Amino acid sequence: MNEAEDRSAHEETAGDRWVGGLIEHRRLDAPVRVDALVGRAMARVRVEGHAPAAIPFAPRARRVDWRTPLAAAASIAVVAGVAFLASPRPASAGQLLRAAQAAEAAPGDRRYLIELEFPSRGDGRPAPRASGTFDVRDERHMRLELAMSGGRTTVRAVGGNDSWSTESAGGEVRMTGDARWPRFIETPEGDLLIDRLDALLGDVGAFYSIARCDGDGEMRLCATRVDRGFRGPERITLTLDPSTKRVRRADLAFGDPPREGERPHDRERPRDGERPRDDGPPPVHGMRSDGPPPPPPGAPGPHGPRPGRRPEPTRIVITQGDVPPGGFAEGWFAPPVRN
Amino acid sequence: MTDASDVFAILVREHADRLLAYLRATVPPSSVDDLFQETVLVAWRRLGDYDRSRPFGAWLRGIARNIAMDHRSRLWRERPTDDAVLDGIDRRAAEHDRGDAEEFRARVARLDECVAALPEEYRDAIHLCYRNEMPVARVAREVGASVEAVKKRLQRARAMIAACMDQGGAIA
Numbered sequence: 001m002n003e004a005e006d007r008s009a010h011e012e013t014a015g016d017r018w019v020g021g022l023i024e025h026r027r028l029d030a031p032v033r034v035d036a037l038v039g040r041a042m043a044r045v046r047v048e049g050h051a052p053a054a055i056p057f058a059p060r061a062r063r064v065d066w067r068t069p070l071a072a073a074a075s076i077a078v079v080a081g082v083a084f085l086a087s088p089r090p091a092s093a094g095q096l097l098r099a100a101q102a103a104e105a106a107p108g109d110r111r112y113l114i115e116l117e118f119p120s121r122g123d124g125r126p127a128p129r130a131s132g133t134f135d136v137r138d139e140r141h142m143r144l145e146l147a148m149s150g151g152r153t154t155v156r157a158v159g160g161n162d163s164w165s166t167e168s169a170g171g172e173v174r175m176t177g178d179a180r181w182p183r184f185i186e187t188p189e190g191d192l193l194i195d196r197l198d199a200l201l202g203d204v205g206a207f208y209s210i211a212r213c214d215g216d217g218e219m220r221l222c223a224t225r226v227d228r229g230f231r232g233p234e235r236i237t238l239t240l241d242p243s244t245k246r247v248r249r250a251d252l253a254f255g256d257p258p259r260e261g262e263r264p265h266d267r268e269r270p271r272d273g274e275r276p277r278d279d280g281p282p283p284v285h286g287m288r289s290d291g292p293p294p295p296p297p298g299a300p301g302p303h304g305p306r307p308g309r310r311p312e313p314t315r316i317v318i319t320q321g322d323v324p325p326g327g328f329a330e331g332w333f334a335p336p337v338r339n
Numbered sequence: 340m341t342d343a344s345d346v347f348a349i350l351v352r353e354h355a356d357r358l359l360a361y362l363r364a365t366v367p368p369s370s371v372d373d374l375f376q377e378t379v380l381v382a383w384r385r386l387g388d389y390d391r392s393r394p395f396g397a398w399l400r401g402i403a404r405n406i407a408m409d410h411r412s413r414l415w416r417e418r419p420t421d422d423a424v425l426d427g428i429d430r431r432a433a434e435h436d437r438g439d440a441e442e443f444r445a446r447v448a449r450l451d452e453c454v455a456a457l458p459e460e461y462r463d464a465i466h467l468c469y470r471n472e473m474p475v476a477r478v479a480r481e482v483g484a485s486v487e488a489v490k491k492r493l494q495r496a497r498a499m500i501a502a503c504m505d506q507g508g509a510i511a
Contacts, residue, residue: 005424006423010421010424010426010427011427011435012494012498013424013427014424014426014427014428014430014431015427015431015497015498015501016497016498017364017365017424017426017428018364018427018432018501019497019498020362020363020364020497021362021363021364021365021428022360022363022364022450022504023454023469023500024359024363024368024469025356025359025360025363025447026447026448026450026451027469027470028363028368029356029359029360034355034356034359035352037355037359037372037375037376038351038352038355038379040346040376041346041375041380042347042351042374042379044376044379044380045344045347045379045380063400069434084469096419130436138470140430144449175459182421202401209492212471227376251342259422278403292379
C-alpha cells in the first residue's frame with residue numbers, strides 16, 4: 001500500500017470510527033446521563049479542592065453602573081435568605097452525601113472491614129463468603145486483604161507506582177507501572193466492587209436517587225440505582241457519623257443477575273468494521289478497564305448461563321475499622337520483599 | 340459568588356457531549372465514563388495552562404487523547420489505534436468546536452433520520468450491531484450474510500450516515 005492509499009485508508013477508518021462514536025453517543029448518552037457524568041466529575045473536582053494556580057478566565061471588562069450594587073445586594077439577600085431558611089432544617093440527603101464524600105476524601109490512613117456474600121452456586125453448598133480489610137491512605141495507596149470461606153486468601157494492593165497481588169497458593173503478580181485501582185476486582189468467586197469510599201459516594205451522587213432514611217437513632221442515607229447502565233449495587237444504605245459525617249457502615253445490595261439477552265454495560269462491543277468482536281475467543285486486547293474479560297459465551301453463572309458478566313456478590317458490608325496506632329507501617333502498601 | 344470551579348463546570352457541561360462522542364470514537368465503551376472523569380480532573384489541574392485563544396473543546400480533547408492513549412497502552416501494552424486515525428477523528432471532532440452544545444446535539448439528533456433513510460439492509464445491520472449490540476458474526480447469521488459482507492455493509496452505512504449528516508439529513 002503506498003502512502004496515498006495508506007492516508008486514504010486512515011481517513012476512511014477515522015470517518016468510520018467518528019460516525020460509530022456518534023451513533024453510540026446518541027444511543028447511550030441521554031442528557032440526564034451526561035448531566036450525571038458531569039456532576040460526578042465536578043464532585044471529584046470539588047473534593048480535590050485546590051484551585052489551579054492561575055485562572056485563565058479573566059473577567060470581562062465591564063462598566064460599573066447602577067445595576068451592579070443592586071445585583072450585589074440582591075445576591076446577599078438571596079444568600080442570607082437561603083441561610084435563614086436552611087439553618088433550622090435538617091441537612092438534605094444531597095448535603096449529607098457531599099459532606100460524607102468530603103470527610104472520606106480527607107487525607108489520612110483509614111481501615112474498612114469488609115464482609116462479602118456471593119450468590120449460592122445452587123449445588124446445595126452454602127453461598128461463598130469472604131471477609132477482610134481494606135486499608136486506604138489515598139488513591140495511590142490501597143491494600144485489600146480477603147479470606148474466602150474456602151480457605152483461600154488474597155492480598156491486592158497499589159503502592160505508589162506499583163500494583164501487586166498475592167494469593168495463598170503462592171502466586172504473586174506484580175503490575176509495575178500501572179497503579180490504577182480497578183472498580184471491580186476479579187476473584188474465582190466473582191467480581192468484587194471494592195473502591196475508595198469517596199469514589200463510591202461520588203457514584204452514589206451521580207447514578208442513584210438518594211433520601212434520608214434515619215432510624216434506630218442513626219443518621220442514614222438510602223440510595224437506589226437509577227442509571228441502569230451503571231454497573232454497581234442496586235441499593236446502598238449508608239450509616240453516617242453525625243458529627244464527622246464519615247461513613248460508619250455501608251451496606252451494598254446487588255440486584256438480580258443480568259437477564260438473558262441483557263447486555264452488561266461494560267462489555268466491549270463491536271464499534272467499527274475493522275475490529276469487530278466475534279463470537280470466538282475474546283481479542284487479546286479485550287480487557288475491560290474495570291475488570292476482567294467476560295467469560296466464554298454460555299459459561300454457567302450462579303444462576304445458570306449468563307452472557308458476558310461474571311457474578312457479583314449479593315451483598316457487601318463495609319464498616320469503619322481501627323487503624324493501628326501511628327498509622328499503617330512504612331511499606332504496608334509496597335510489594336512484599338522476596339528473600 | 341461564582342468561583343473558578345463554577346466557571347469550569349459550565350465549560351465542562353457545554354463541551355460534555357462533544358467530549359463523550361470523541362471518547363466513544365476512540366476507546367472501548369467500558370472506558371468512556373472513567374476517561375471522561377479523568378479528563379475533567381486533569382483539565383482542572385492544568386487549567387492554568389489553558390490558552391484562551393484556543394477553543395476550550397480542542398484543549399479538552401487533547402487532554403482526553405493523551406489520557407486515552409496512555410490508558411490503552413497501559414491496559415493492552417500496545418497502541419492499537421494509529422496516530423493518523425486519531426488525527427482524522429480529531430479533525431472531524433474539531434468541526435464542532437466553533438458551535439455550541441445545542442448545535443452539536445441538534446446535529447447528532449439528525450442521526451436518527453439518517454439511519455431511517457438508509458437502504459434496508461444497511462439499516463438492519465446498523466440496528467442489529469448498535470441497538471441490539473450484536474457481534475458482527477451474529478449479525479451475519481441473523482441476516483444470512485458473510486461476516487465480511489456485514490462489515491462492508493456497516494462501513495458503507497456509516498459512510499452514508501456521515502454524508503447524510505453533512506447534507507443536513509438527506510441520504511443522497
